[in-house]
Amino acid sequence: MSFVIFIVLGSLIGLGLGVASRRFAVEGDPLVDEIEALLPGGQCGQCGKAGCRQAAEAMVSGDMGVDGCPPASSAFRLAAAKVLGISASGGGEDVIWLARVDESHCSGCTRCFKACPYDAIVGATKQVHTVVSDVCTGCRVCADTCPQGCIEVYSPQLAANRWFWPKPIEARG
Numbered sequence: 001m002s003f004v005i006f007i008v009l010g011s012l013i014g015l016g017l018g019v020a021s022r023r024f025a026v027e028g029d030p031l032v033d034e035i036e037a038l039l040p041g042g043q044c045g046q047c048g049k050a051g052c053r054q055a056a057e058a059m060v061s062g063d064m065g066v067d068g069c070p071p072a073s074s075a076f077r078l079a080a081a082k083v084l085g086i087s088a089s090g091g092g093e094d095v096i097w098l099a100r101v102d103e104s105h106c107s108g109c110t111r112c113f114k115a116c117p118y119d120a121i122v123g124a125t126k127q128v129h130t131v132v133s134d135v136c137t138g139c140r141v142c143a144d145t146c147p148q149g150c151i152e153v154y155s156p157q158l159a160a161n162r163w164f165w166p167k168p169i170e171a172r173g
Contacts (some may be wrong), residue, residue, distance in 0.1 A: 029057075031084070039055060042117035044139035066084065066120075071138065095155055098156055106150050109148075115144075
């Protein structure tokens with residue numbers, strides 16, 4: 001008999017929760033959803049907001065410009081400006097930032113590995129870690145969490161479209 005009571009009680013509670021979820025549902029702003037879908041989605045907090053959802057809300061409300069997300073590219077800035085109906089500024093060449101691990105000081109503590117929102121760091125406990133540059137966005141979360149300070153965020157100069165050969169220094173004689 002108690003088994004039947006629990007089944008009926010569970011069914012009533014489930015039905016009540018289903019009705020309540022539909023009746024008290026909060027409609028989200030579709031513009032915020034669209035901007036959030038364009039963002040990188042790393043929840044890195046480099047923009048000063050708790051996550052990408054809060055950054056999208058700030059962009060829609062006008063509290064933050066479309067250039068407020070440092071890991072986002074110029075393509076994002078142009079697309080977000082188009083969605084918001086504003087003019088895009090700073091659509092020039094992107095500055096690329098990457099993280100690099102100084103392997104001579106890495107202790108393998110895995111704090112950077114766990115903190116990276118983009119899974120761009122590979123390694124194991126008590127092993128040297130390294131950064132996968134194809135995935136890294138340069139959000140600096142790993143550098144901030146590294147207790148040894150062995151992670152450097154830098155802007156690489158060697159790229160196919162920006163590569164240059166510096167002139168050698170002339171010897172004075």
